[in-house]
Amino acid sequence: MSAGTDAQPPAPTEASTEASTEASVEPPGTLVVIAKAPGLGRSKTRLHTRFTAAEAASLAEACLADTLATVVATPARRRIIVLDGQPGAWLPDGLEVLPQRGGGLDERLAAAFEDVLAGNPASGPVLLVGMDTPQLTPADLLVDFAGHDALLGLATDGGFWALGLRRAVPGALLGVPMSRPSTGEQQLARLRSLGLDVGLLPTRRDVDTPDDAQAVAAVAPRSRFARRYARLTRGTRPAEHPVTMFEAALGGRLVHACDGTGVRPLDVAVWTGAAAPLDDLLLDRVEPPVLDLGCGPGRLVGALTARGVEAMGVDVSALAVRMTADRGGRALRQRLQDRLPDEGGWGTVVLADGNVGIGGDPPALLRRCADLLRPGGLLLVEVDAGETTDVRDAVVLRDEDGRASRPLPWARVGARPLLLMGAVAGFAPAGRWAQRGRVVVALRRDDRPNP
Numbered sequence: 001m002s003a004g005t006d007a008q009p010p011a012p013t014e015a016s017t018e019a020s021t022e023a024s025v026e027p028p029g030t031l032v033v034i035a036k037a038p039g040l041g042r043s044k045t046r047l048h049t050r051f052t053a054a055e056a057a058s059l060a061e062a063c064l065a066d067t068l069a070t071v072v073a074t075p076a077r078r079r080i081i082v083l084d085g086q087p088g089a090w091l092p093d094g095l096e097v098l099p100q101r102g103g104g105l106d107e108r109l110a111a112a113f114e115d116v117l118a119g120n121p122a123s124g125p126v127l128l129v130g131m132d133t134p135q136l137t138p139a140d141l142l143v144d145f146a147g148h149d150a151l152l153g154l155a156t157d158g159g160f161w162a163l164g165l166r167r168a169v170p171g172a173l174l175g176v177p178m179s180r181p182s183t184g185e186q187q188l189a190r191l192r193s194l195g196l197d198v199g200l201l202p203t204r205r206d207v208d209t210p211d212d213a214q215a216v217a218a219v220a221p222r223s224r225f226a227r228r229y230a231r232l233t234r235g236t237r238p239a240e241h242p243v244t245m246f247e248a249a250l251g252g253r254l255v256h257a258c259d260g261t262g263v264r265p266l267d268v269a270v271w272t273g274a275a276a277p278l279d280d281l282l283l284d285r286v287e288p289p290v291l292d293l294g295c296g297p298g299r300l301v302g303a304l305t306a307r308g309v310e311a312m313g314v315d316v317s318a319l320a321v322r323m324t325a326d327r328g329g330r331a332l333r334q335r336l337q338d339r340l341p342d343e344g345g346w347g348t349v350v351l352a353d354g355n356v357g358i359g360g361d362p363p364a365l366l367r368r369c370a371d372l373l374r375p376g377g378l379l380l381v382e383v384d385a386g387e388t389t390d391v392r393d394a395v396v397l398r399d400e401d402g403r404a405s406r407p408l409p410w411a412r413v414g415a416r417p418l419l420l421m422g423a424v425a426g427f428a429p430a431g432r433w434a435q436r437g438r439v440v441v442a443l444r445r446d447d448r449p450n451p
Contacts (some may be wrong), residue, residue: 026145028127028164030078031375034100034112035064037085050210055232062228063207065090066134066220074138075098080125082112103179109163113384127151127164132206135220140146143201150191153201154184156260156393161204163187168196202390202417205260212233215259215394218407219360242405247319250297257412258396266397271296271353272323275303279352281433281440283307287347287378293336293369294355296323305329314340336368348378356381356418360392360409366425370445379427379443381418389414415441 036043041053043060051059071079084100090095095358098115102108110130116123125145131135143151145166158181165172171194176187187373191198205226207216213231217226249255249266256263270276270394276284283303288310292301295313295318304311305328311332313324324331334340336358349369356362369379382409383389394407413421416440427443434440 026125027142028076028125028145030080030123030126031074031076031141032080032112032115032116032126032128032129033064033067033071033082033095034062034109034128035067036080037083037088038064038090039085044207046208047210047213051232058232059207059213059225059228060131061088061090062223062225062427063134064131065092066223066225067129067131067136068095069224070091070141071129071134074141078116080116082115084108103218106173106176110173113165113168113173119163121167125164125166127162129153129162130206132208133161133216134206134223134225135204135216140202140204145197145199147197148199149196149445151199151201152184152188152191154188154203156203156205157208157390158182158184159206160184160187161206162201169196172196194310201390202392204391205393211258211396212260214396215407218394219392219409239406240397240403240410242395242397243317245399245403246400246407247317249397250317250319250323254400256398258398260391260393263398271299272301275299278435278438279303281435282350282352282380282382285378285431285433285440285442286311286350288433289342289346290348290350291340291346291372292350292352294351294353294358295324295329295331296320296353298327298329298331300350300352301329301331302327312341336365340372345374346372348380349373351379351381354384354412355380356383356413357411360394360411362363362411362413362418363421363425366421366427366443370426372442373445375445375447377445378430379422379445381441381443383418383439383441384412384414385437385439386412386414388416390417400414415439416443419443 038057038061040057045058046175047056047059054224072092079094080098082098084099087097095207100108102111113126115127127143149166151164152160172191176190204215205212207213213229216222217229220226245255245368255266257266290304290309290311292313295301295315296312301311301313313329314334315321315331316335318333321331321333349372356365359365389412391412393410395410396407397405422443426446428446430444431442
């Protein structure tokens with residue numbers, strides 16, 4: 001169900017709703033995978049720029065096997081594969097097989113929902129996914145329909161990876177243009193035009209291009225897909241460590257970040273320059289002592305030190321730590337997961353410049369921040385401008401000579417999902433500020449006992 005390009009996915013509007021977090025949870029009754037039987041020359045043809053037809057078919061088979069294994073492991077009344085082609089050895093026990101029917105993808109998707117729900121309304125709600133997201137886990141499929149007529153999971157290329165319907169809805173799919181950068185946006189608009197309450201699922205990356213394959217393999221290293229990818233790419237030019245490429249950028253080389261939203265140069269001048277007026281969103285609100293996680297070359301640590309505020313940065317780059325010291329700031333070269341000084345005693349922890357995405361697991365990073373803060377401590381997070389953005393992806397850094405890094409797991413999170421994740425990690429909302437496209441959310445470590 002990919003849009004077939006690396007375009008930016010549509011930004012959900014304020015009217016978008018999230019899957020419910022209330023205690024009454026309604027999971028899918030039926031899980032459906034719509035898939036094409038892997039075959040030479042007919043599977044993952046966009047991978048042919050780097051892989052042979054046989055290798056692309058092999059990766060497609062691994063994609064499908066991972067997806068089906070996840071479906072089988074997820075509680076549901078029915079589990080179905082709607083298949084174009086014949087079943088193979090990749091088909092596990094526990095799935096019904098229905099043939100695809102119809103011409104275009106919109107027709108085949110509409111027919112799949114019709115065939116599953118026709119004469120059997122007890123099958124609902126139905127969640128349908130494609131075969132292009134081998135990184136999915138049962139937690140991704142145990143979605144909550146409570147309060148929603150439909151669920152939609154957007155993909156980073158502008159398409160969508162999942163569609164859920166509580167009941168058969170005539171006109172929900174037919175005529176929606178597929179395999180375009182605007183497919184997800186148009187599908188969302190179609191569902192809303194029918195008066196449906198639509199819950200948005202986290203954004204995921206489909207495997208379509210070689211860069212997609214590399215990134216998804218990094219996100220799900222234990223998957224069949226990742227193992228197959230590693231075997232097929234063994235012996236190619238070794239990838240650089242992401243820190244090496246980051247330091248090359250700090251040293252003046254042109255380095256681009258490549259992910260599911262496209263390719264863009266690293267904005268090194270912002271990090272190496274003086275603190276900008278917009279940084280006051282953070283600097284004016286800190287409560288010392290301050291710990292800046294992923295401080296880079298020390299823009300914020302240096303500014304806080306100049307104000308007389310006790311502050312320290314943490315970064316994995318030796319060059320970044322040295323540049324922080326050159327500004328008069330203090331920084332440690334260390335991983336965020338390692339033991340840090342004064343754990344449980346920091347007044348403020350800062351995650352600026354989207355650093356809440358470090359490691360690709362924001363909930364885990366928020367829990368780590370809670371451990372670092374003192375009781376009632378403040379967490380300041382610069383979030384994505386998209387209110388409901390929740391993207392787990394991987395970034396590859398490339399320089400002008402063609403060197404590329406290993407994929408770096410990363411995430412982008414908007415204010416609304418951050419508040420939900422923060423509540424689970426033990427934080428209470430403490431404020432929000434926005435200026436010229438930058439958004440900062442404040443969370444307070446909530447040490448009140450549960451009622």
